[in-house]
Amino acid sequence: MEMKMNLDELRAFLVRDFPQVATDFEFVEAAPPFLTLAMTASERHLRPGGTVSGPSMFGLADVTAYFCILAALGPVALAVTTSCSIDFMRKPAPGRLLCRMELLKLGRVLAVCEGRIFVEGREDKPVARASLTYSIPPSA
Amino acid sequence: MEMKMNLDELRAFLVRDFPQVATDFEFVEAAPPFLTLAMTASERHLRPGGTVSGPSMFGLADVTAYFCILAALGPVALAVTTSCSIDFMRKPAPGRLLCRMELLKLGRVLAVCEGRIFVEGREDKPVARASLTYSIPPSA
Amino acid sequence: MEMKMNLDELRAFLVRDFPQVATDFEFVEAAPPFLTLAMTASERHLRPGGTVSGPSMFGLADVTAYFCILAALGPVALAVTTSCSIDFMRKPAPGRLLCRMELLKLGRVLAVCEGRIFVEGREDKPVARASLTYSIPPSA
Amino acid sequence: MEMKMNLDELRAFLVRDFPQVATDFEFVEAAPPFLTLAMTASERHLRPGGTVSGPSMFGLADVTAYFCILAALGPVALAVTTSCSIDFMRKPAPGRLLCRMELLKLGRVLAVCEGRIFVEGREDKPVARASLTYSIPPSA
Numbered sequence: 135m136e137m138k139m140n141l142d143e144l145r146a147f148l149v150r151d152f153p154q155v156a157t158d159f160e161f162v163e164a165a166p167p168f169l170t171l172a173m174t175a176s177e178r179h180l181r182p183g184g185t186v187s188g189p190s191m192f193g194l195a196d197v198t199a200y201f202c203i204l205a206a207l208g209p210v211a212l213a214v215t216t217s218c219s220i221d222f223m224r225k226p227a228p229g230r231l232l233c234r235m236e237l238l239k240l241g242r243v244l245a246v247c248e249g250r251i252f253v254e255g256r257e258d259k260p261v262a263r264a265s266l267t268y269s270i271p272p273s274a
Numbered sequence: 275m276e277m278k279m280n281l282d283e284l285r286a287f288l289v290r291d292f293p294q295v296a297t298d299f300e301f302v303e304a305a306p307p308f309l310t311l312a313m314t315a316s317e318r319h320l321r322p323g324g325t326v327s328g329p330s331m332f333g334l335a336d337v338t339a340y341f342c343i344l345a346a347l348g349p350v351a352l353a354v355t356t357s358c359s360i361d362f363m364r365k366p367a368p369g370r371l372l373c374r375m376e377l378l379k380l381g382r383v384l385a386v387c388e389g390r391i392f393v394e395g396r397e398d399k400p401v402a403r404a405s406l407t408y409s410i411p412p413s414a
Numbered sequence: 415m416e417m418k419m420n421l422d423e424l425r426a427f428l429v430r431d432f433p434q435v436a437t438d439f440e441f442v443e444a445a446p447p448f449l450t451l452a453m454t455a456s457e458r459h460l461r462p463g464g465t466v467s468g469p470s471m472f473g474l475a476d477v478t479a480y481f482c483i484l485a486a487l488g489p490v491a492l493a494v495t496t497s498c499s500i501d502f503m504r505k506p507a508p509g510r511l512l513c514r515m516e517l518l519k520l521g522r523v524l525a526v527c528e529g530r531i532f533v534e535g536r537e538d539k540p541v542a543r544a545s546l547t548y549s550i551p552p553s554a
Numbered sequence: 555m556e557m558k559m560n561l562d563e564l565r566a567f568l569v570r571d572f573p574q575v576a577t578d579f580e581f582v583e584a585a586p587p588f589l590t591l592a593m594t595a596s597e598r599h600l601r602p603g604g605t606v607s608g609p610s611m612f613g614l615a616d617v618t619a620y621f622c623i624l625a626a627l628g629p630v631a632l633a634v635t636t637s638c639s640i641d642f643m644r645k646p647a648p649g650r651l652l653c654r655m656e657l658l659k660l661g662r663v664l665a666v667c668e669g670r671i672f673v674e675g676r677e678d679k680p681v682a683r684a685s686l687t688y689s690i691p692p693s694a
Contacts, residue, residue, distance in 0.1 A: 154320075180294075188336050188355045193329035214362075215328045216524060217547060219499055219639035221357045221666050221685060223659040238683060239643040243523045244496060244549065246641050248668075248683055263658060263668055265641060265683060267497060267547070269524065356664060357687060359499035359639055361526050361545060363519040378530075378543060379503040383663045384636060384689065386501050388528075388543055403518060403528055405501060405543060407637060407687070409664065434600075460574075468635045469613035476608050495608045497641045502634070 137166045138208035144201050147209070152197060159197055167237040169202040172254075174230050185225045186261075191251055192220060195264040198233040199247035203268055206240055213245060213268040220264040230254050231261070243270055277306045278348035284341050287349070292337060299337055307377040309342040312394075314370050325365045326401075331391055332360060335404040338373040339387035343408055346380055353385060353408040360404040370394050371401070383410055417446045418488035424481050427489070432477060439477055447517040449482040452534075454510050465505045466541075471531055472500060475544040478513040479527035483548055486520055493525060493548040500544040510534050511541070523550055557586045558628035564621050567629070572617060579617055587657040589622040592674075594650050605645045606681075611671055612640060615684040618653040619667035623688055626660055633665060633688035640684040650674050651681070663690055 139147070141161045149156045158179075162170040171194065173179075179190035196215055203213050234257070235249035245268045250260040279287070281301045289296045298319075302310040311334065313319075319330035336355055343353050374397070375389035385408045390400040419427070421441045429436045438459075442450040451474065453459075459470035476495055483493050514537070515529030525548045530540040559567070561581045569576045578599075582590040591614065593599075599610035616635055623633050654677070655669035665688045670680040 152321075181292075187333075188358070189329050189333035192332045192358075193327075196328050214365075216363075217359070217361045217497060218328070218332075219357070219359045219685065221658075221687065222355055223661075223666055225354075238641075238680060241643075246643055246683070260658060263666070263685060265639065265685065267641065357637060359545065361518075361547065363521075363526055378501075378540060381503075386503055386543070400518060403526070403545060405499065405545065407501065432601075461572075467613075468616050468638070469609050472612045472638075473607075473609035494645075495642055497639070498608070498612075499637070499639045501637045503636075505634075 137164060137205050139205050140164075143209065144205060147204060148201070155193065155197070159194070162232060164205055166206060167202070168234060169198060169205055170232055170234045171198040171201065172230055172232050175228055180228060186228065186231060188222060191222070191231070191262050192218065192264075194231060194233045194251060195220060195235070195249065195262070195266065198235045198249060199266040199268070202235040202237050202247050203240065203245045206237055207270070213270055215266060216269045217267045218264060220262060222262050224259060224261045226253055226261040241270070244268070245270055277304060277345050279345050280304075283349065284345060287344060288341070295333065295337070299334070302372060304345055306346060307342070308374060309338060309345055310372055310374045311338040311341070312370055312372050315368055320368060326368065326371060328362060331362070331371070331402050332358065332404075334371060334373045334391060335360060335375070335389065335402070335406065338375040338389060339406040339408070342375040342377050342387050343380065343385045346377055347410070353410055355406060356409045357407045358404060360402060362402050364399060364401045366393055366401040381410070384408070385410060417444060417485050419485050420444075423489065424485060427484060428481070435473065435477070439474070442512060444485055446486060447482070448514060449478060449485060450512055450514045451478040451481065452510055452512050455508055460508060466508065466511060468502060471502070471511070471542050472498065472544075474511060474513045474531060475500060475515070475529065475542070475546065478515040478529060479546040479548070482515040482517050482527050483520065483525045486517055487550070493550055495546060496549045497547045498544060500542060502542050504539060504541045506533055506541040521550070524548070525550060557584060557625050559625050560584075563629065564625060567624060568617075568621070575613065575617070579614070582652060584625055586626060587622070588654060589618060589625060590652055590654045591618040591621070592650055592652050595648055600648060606648065606651060608642060611642070611651070611682050612638065612684075614651060614653045614671060615640060615655070615669065615682070615686065618655040618669060619686040619688070622655040622657050622667050623660065623665045626657055627690070633690055635686060636689045637687045638684060640682060642682050644679060644681045646673055646681040661690070664688070665690055
């Protein structure tokens with residue numbers, strides 16, 4: 135799978151499309167059909183006990199999948215999340231979380247991604263798994 | 275289905291368990307097995323174009339389901355989200371969003387909720403639907 | 415929501431499109447955006463202990479949603495299941511199961527349905543809930 | 555992850571627990587936490603056009619996940635499917651389908667599996683992806 139945007143171009147889109155959360159995320163690796171992002175959990179991502187909240191993990195999965203599709207589709211796109219299925223399996227310790235997404239299908243109107251969230255170095259014990267579907271606008 | 279906590283008691287738990295987001299939410303109605311919460315979308319909930327972000331809607335569904343279970347289970351509980359399936363169907367205009375959740379099952383170890391998110395007065399055109407599963411700790 | 419096909423027309427499509435399973439299903443009620451089908455579980459739908467199998471319930475949800483969309487879209491359509499999220503909450507006793515689906519969105523390229531499966535007369539204790547997404551072909 | 559049952563023992567359970575469908579399935583490989591099953595689609599699995607039906611693919615995912623858990627848990631278990639999220643991404647040609655499941659979590663009360671269905675030799679273009687949750691009975 136060819137990559138139509140490099141990491142620098144993806145970063146520019148992150149700042150443009152997600153200004154409120156751009157500083158939370160960091161591009162780690164783009165190896166199509168895989169893309170890996172990191173999120174450094176700050177105070178507002180935490181639940182009592184210091185564990186990262188569900189909505190924060192959902193947000194990490196959503197942003198990673200969005201850029202996984204954008205990297206393959208190119209800068210013309212504005213994919214819209216249509217569905218997400220997520221399982222929370224373990225409570226992450228506070229700190230840096232990675233999300234590695236795979237683009238499973240890039241169709242004419244739908245794209246499907248699947249990935250996992252894990253503490254750095256513990257990909258064998260994921261804290262969450264997620265699959266997400268995006269609709270691709272006709273102009274794309 | 276009996277309600278083991280009233281709205282005032284639920285509000286006290288909201289402030290205690292979700293201090294970072296408590297001011298975003300408002301209890302609208304508790305009519306077991308249904309519970310309705312409202313979220314007033316502030317700047318940080320929005321995407322460009324003024325539409326409410328996916329993670330914000332996920333957060334609204336998660337909090338509403340949590341309190342839907344807490345209302346039935348009583349203050350001993352600390353249910354943990356184990357999974358969520360959510361479909362985003364329409365883009366909400368900025369403003370107040372309601373989430374109405376129904377407790378479909380309250381088992382010994384698992385609880386299941388299902389609900390919809392909609393703009394006030396437009397329950398016939400929901401912006402999202404969600405089903406969530408929670409694990410009930412043994413001490414509950 | 416207008417209904418573009420009546421129950422007799424829907425039945426004709428059931429026999430045409432699902433010849434191997436048509437005799438398992440019976441149309442109970444069409445009240446758009448709701449459609450209710452019944453499945454009489456025969457030997458091959460059962461698991462040891464006489465409970466209806468997961469794939470049989472999935473099949474009931476899938477067929478009900480398909481006809482819920484067909485009723486609204488008219489006979490030009492050939493919607494394709496793109497995703498399903500299903501929760502199994504209680505074990506159904508052997509016998510007749512009903513599935514009541516609601517069409518939540520009928521978009522240009524995607525349709526979303528949500529519904530429940532229950533033993534006749536026990537809609538308050540559903541055995542399963544399901545949400546399904548279908549893609550609508552361009553020719554529709 | 556240790557395997558508590560070998561392929562011969564798993565086959566014996568398949569015949570015992572799923573008598574109506576046992577002849578449809580074949581164990582291909584057990585490499586914990588992965589398990590691969592094959593399904594040879596017969597006439598009753600097909601839709602018009604010769605494509606394998608959604609319920610048949612759901613059944614393949616469900617049986618593969620069940621044995622993926624049984625292999626790790628040992629013969630004492632009787633795990634029950636509590637939820638499934640499945641995305642259908644491509645239409646499979648008629649013939650042999652493989653399902654490769656991974657056991658992501660084996661907890662005290664819940665197990666989570668994730669996997670893909672693909673035509674033999676085309677793992678890079680999966681026809682479906684699925685995640686499934688099972689409850690583990692206390693006696694296990």
